[in-house]
Amino acid sequence: MASHDDRGVKRSNMEDNAAQDLKRIKRAENGDAAPEKYNPYLAHLNEDGNNGDFESPLDSFERHQTTAAQAAQAEDSELNPWTGQPHSQRYFDILKTRRDLPVHKQRQEFLDMYHNTQILVFVGETGSGKTTQIPQYVLYDELPYTNGKLIACTQPRRVAAMSVAQRVANEMDVELGQEVGYSIRFENRTGPKTMLKYMTDGQLLRESMHDHDMSRYSCIILDEAHERTLATDILMALLKQIAARRKDLKIIVMSATLDAQKFQSYFYDAPLLAVPGRTFPVEIFYTPEPERDYLEAAVRTVLQIHATEPEGDILLFLTGEEEIEDACRRISLEVDDMIRESDAGPMKVYPLYGTLPPAHQQRIFEKAPGPLREGGRPGRKVIVSTNIAETSLTIDGIVYVVDPGFSKQKIYNPRSRVESLLVSPISKASAQQRAGRAGRTRPGKCFRLYTEKAFKKELIEQTYPEILRSNLANTVLELKKLGVEDLVHFDLMDPPAPETMMRALEELNYLACLDDDGELTRLGGLASEFPLDPALAVMLISSPEFYCSNEILSIVSLLSVPSIWVRPNNARKRADEMKMHFAHSDGDHLTLLNAYHAYKGAETNNEDMKRWCHEHFLSYRHLSSADNVRAQLKRIMETHDISLVSTPFQDKNYYINIRRALLAGFFMQVAMRESSNSKVYKTVKDDQLVMIHPSTSVTSPYDWVVYNEFVLTTKQYVRTVTNIRPEWLLEIAPVYYDLDTFEKGEIKSALTRITDKVKRRQAIKGSGSTR
């Protein structure tokens, strides 16, 4: 990475990568008649001497006219057609298994269709091998070295992008980061030789902000499109536009079976190729009656499976961390009983959820325990998971799935601007997906803890795509940056609700990212360079005005990673006590900052950071990733000449400045106490009644607080709050706090009083005495 820093190219975004930089070189060199040996995409051919040293079987290939037989021949050859190196034994071993994949049988069919269409919808069930094989088939047909364009394959998740790239590198017998690479946020492993690039969908979207035509790519494969992440949805709409402009760009949309028709009709009735997966039938069971307590029923079903069903691991889907830990505890207890009382086999119970440390997550791949004694009943493992096991993780050996039919879903309400994370029924599609997990290794069973009637009547067809469930402020900013002018007719597969769009526009307008005509302002352009929510980006950009950009940078980094506080169930009290060491009575933001400073302090003292974090109930993983994010953001700030300054710590205004700076981005997230001594606050302008989340470290909240997020869990809570003075609001965000725009009410009268007070004070002290 160092090399391109030296180059001093104006780095436009933190996710910029080597390949992007290389592209600039390429362009520059193309200017000087582009001698071929400098073309990074052709470089490997010269090195390996495609012209001299070895005869690649690819030489005879004609782009977009290859056949499966030709490709198979090339794959079988002794020398690697891409590098000229001899193939290793492992390559041939893998090749054999690759040839067994269901997708291989249809290679010719795929190529025929691929040649004849610009956009192809590819449907492959899990286990068909589509993610690893299709990009390689494309590679053998696109022959990237001939035109210097790459093939991109997007994945919704970083982990998938990394692991698939590694797998494919092995399959092609090349080194990861050379011919095959990956690019994810904060990490780029591609090189000048890279022909096939796995990347997250967000990464491709960021790249396209600076390359509106995606001109570096000859083929873009959108994998797991059925997951419908926000980035995938926007990419699809963009690609639809680009495809009309660039006839040479090929697009493959890969999805699971269920909504293929929707994809087809969206992409101008694109042809469809379906490949059956290698899955085994799964027998579905419903309960005859609705369950009164799904948790209880789930636990019992697991135990019953353990007692009565033949060998095979169990996967139980629950909604959240607490529930999962609870279920795990109960299952373990009951199993112990069962072993004691009746000759049951041993059973290991593993929880699995997003915030679990990776080491613990890895444990789910451990083998099931063996029988307790020879000839005894077989042991098994049960994995109690959130819906991350539904798609993101594949665990072999699962034969039984227990599905209570719920998951936690994040849903944004544009009216109250609250983001809720609530337990809600899953969709039919996701119920089928869950059931499918049981048929990976052999025929399995899925026990649904609801009636068939409920399945048919109460579940929606498809899970709502992310774009319908999210705050779109960031998306709108990105779209503006991508050059999308007409937001109303932007051809999304599922257009979001108009109110959501309005709210996003409004927020961006108040943040001064959009001017009154809806055009991107300079601030907006700058903010879009940060992979952050607009409010955070604006806060960061304006922090030098408050002499605390270093501190705000830290706070922003800490806010953009998962919570750094660890609060294990068995040590809640101690965890809270530890948190008190860092607590700042005026704000959770400041508490976060204290914790981070302590972390950095301990780091400079050469302490064992993992231990230190463990002792202080902090998450080492999240703190170090915050540290990483901070470094990346800092680099972006430097390239855009945003100065990094601090108020001296001794200054009494040190914390006040930070608190004021928070308002520069979060002036729309302010709440006022409803009445004195009440615990209920009212959000400004939206008049929602909220409480301060009990996790707060603010001991005596002021009448006015700024909050980081407004969540609906069991109640309407505001989380991560900091005390503020209402005078600051009038001073920092005069547009939003224009009294004329307020409706009559407590908040307006309170603000009027304050305005008067400020005026009086100014009159007494004379002008210029305010800070």
Add this chain to the structure above:
Amino acid sequence: MGLAAAKNKRKLGTDPNNTKWSRNETTFGQKILRAQGWQPGDFLGAKDAAHAVHHTEASSTHIKVTLKDDNLGLGAKRNNGDECTGLFDFQHLLGRLNGKAEDVLEAEKQKREDHLRNHYLEQKLGTIRFVRGGWLVGDVVKENVTEKNGVPQSDSANQQPSEDTNSAEPTENKSKKRKADSDDEDEKEEKKDKKSKKRKTDTEAETDSESSRLKKKEKKDKKEKKDKKEKEKKEKKEKKKKSKKSSSDSDDEDDVELSTTETKKSKKDKKREKKEKQENKKEKKEKKRKEKESSDSATDSEDSKSKDKKRRKDDTETAKSSGTSTTITSSTRFLARSRFIAQKKMAFADSAALNQIFMIKS
């Protein structure tokens, strides 16, 4: 909602949906959207898009959420204690008023009483298990040979061919599963007696008995259906049956196991039972066969319909409260309740009381 329902106090603002904002047509967002040709009521997205048929409600307005703060399963309704008891008698009464034939009513009543009696017996004394002793063919008792050919045939109704996953089967299998479930349940109930008191609503005893009956009948019914199918698919499934059988057998086995732990028999007993497991299996098969035989004559389609209705009615209760084997302990609990039911019954029998109930002036 009754007075006994859990209090759920929640403070709401004057405008929790923020209609003030959504009605405001001068907001910046509306202005921009309108400038780009949007009209209130329109979807966003391309005009006349081919994929518009796939758009959902969520494209017009934000997704509504409901706060779920309990563990109620999907499709289950909260019982607020306002469920009716004594509906059988009421149904009877209504049937009479509607001029149903007397014999039909009588048959219904008969059925119900049979069921109640059976259930009572089961509750009070538990069932007695028999050990299989082979088949009497002519004068000779044949052992397993015949069993393998004969009994599984009838039993095969329980086996599930995995090819057809239509509605009949899964539920069928589940009913078995539920049996085990409920066993588990009782176990838990014993433990958490106090906790669960809340849940013990009035209808319990009744539904208790009902559900177990339903279970049985369901089975029978399904078996019948099964048998028909079976004939068609017999050959195909031959192989599967064998493998499946073993699993379903073990299912039954579990029933035994669980119930033993529950009733806290001495360990000795348990051991013996384990030895007997093998025999139990056989015996169960036989039982099923017998059931089936009797049901063949008794059940008809109408019957199943009415069952369906009933099932729906006690949708919420049965899952929790059906008990098949751990019943001795629970009987005392319902003393007060049975008295209550008796009173109700008396009221139905008494025309003066009925007139009062229906506010008929005589």
